[in-house]
Amino acid sequence: MTDRERDDHEFSEGQGFGDPYDPFDLDPPELSVDPDKVDPVDSRVVTDMLDERNLSKGEVDAEELLDVGVSYVHINRHEQAADTFERAAMFADRLDVEQEAWANKGAAHAEMEEWDAAIGAYREAIAIADEEDAERDPERASQGAPSSEHTATAETNLAYALWESGQTEQALEHAERAVERDPRFAEAWYNRGFFLLERGLAEDAVEAFDNAIRLGFRNAEILGEKARALEEVGEYDRAQEIAEEAEEMRERAEEELVE
Structure with a gap:
């Protein structure tokens, strides 16, 4: 890269092209847009219109x-x-x-x-x-x-x-x-369980979490949410057991990350 010349140089403003060049326009008439419907500073508009005009799906x-x-x-x-x-x-x-x-x-x-x-x-x-x-x-x-x-x-x-x-x-x-x-989308069952639990429907949430786990979606996060749901329905022993399992999974994941 060469050194830039002085930045304080004043460039001539010139007189413009004058009236004879007023009709000149780089944009074809097909690309004229209604400024009330299209943001004139949206740089994607012209590109999208060119795509639609010149390219077919095939x-x-x-x-x-x-x-x-x-x-x-x-x-x-x-x-x-x-x-x-x-x-x-x-x-x-x-x-x-x-x-x-x-x-x-x-x-x-x-x-x-x-x-x-x-x-x-x-x-x-x-x-x-x-x-x-x-x-x-x-x-x-x-x-x-x-x-x-x-x-x-x-x-x-x-x-x-x-x-x-x-x-x-x-x-x-x-x-x-x-x-x-x-029905076999495990993450969907997990999300359903989460939203049910947030709405206070803990028993239905436990069932949703179980479905997710049966479909192979088993990690510390879902076990923690299931433990929370079990507490809500009063199954404290099961909740404690599941919470401990979730904590063990988190610890193993952290150890694997360190290794």
Whole structure:
């Protein structure tokens, strides 16, 4: 890099191009936007409009975009990940890929604690499954059916985002829907148990935690919540036993981390 010259040099303001050049515009007329509807400082607007004008869904590999978004997540660049997942959803020509893109976008916003944006993305992922009706629209059925796994994940993550934004009643509702979407989704059962316990429904919470554990979701966190629920229903001996097991698991995890 060469040394910069003096920074106090006064550049000529010039006279501009004058009237003959007024009609000249780098933007094609198709890209004109209504400033009442679009923020003129939103740098993504022109890019999105160019994408829609010049690229068809078949020209973009949405699954590769998903992989790029996941790579951004792995290096904690969640804002770029969210933008990439949104583009993947835009160009997806299969419903399952579009749904996964929206669910991942929600997760990226959640990492940044942008709960409103996360809620909106999760709702988009769920809407794809809600709108799918093979009997009514066979053409959509041929485009790759939405995944029950992705739908359940979106439901349970939506429940968490709603909880964080203070919408506790709706959080439990979507936690219930998550286990209905996929009864073998262990994390959904755990979240359902957590929200039930927070609402004072400790007995139902214990049952939900047991379901999660039976499905393989067993760690110190869920054991600690189950111990808390057992205390609420008066099963103090079992609660103490489970709490001790949870503490042992935490200690082992810390030792493994140190090693």
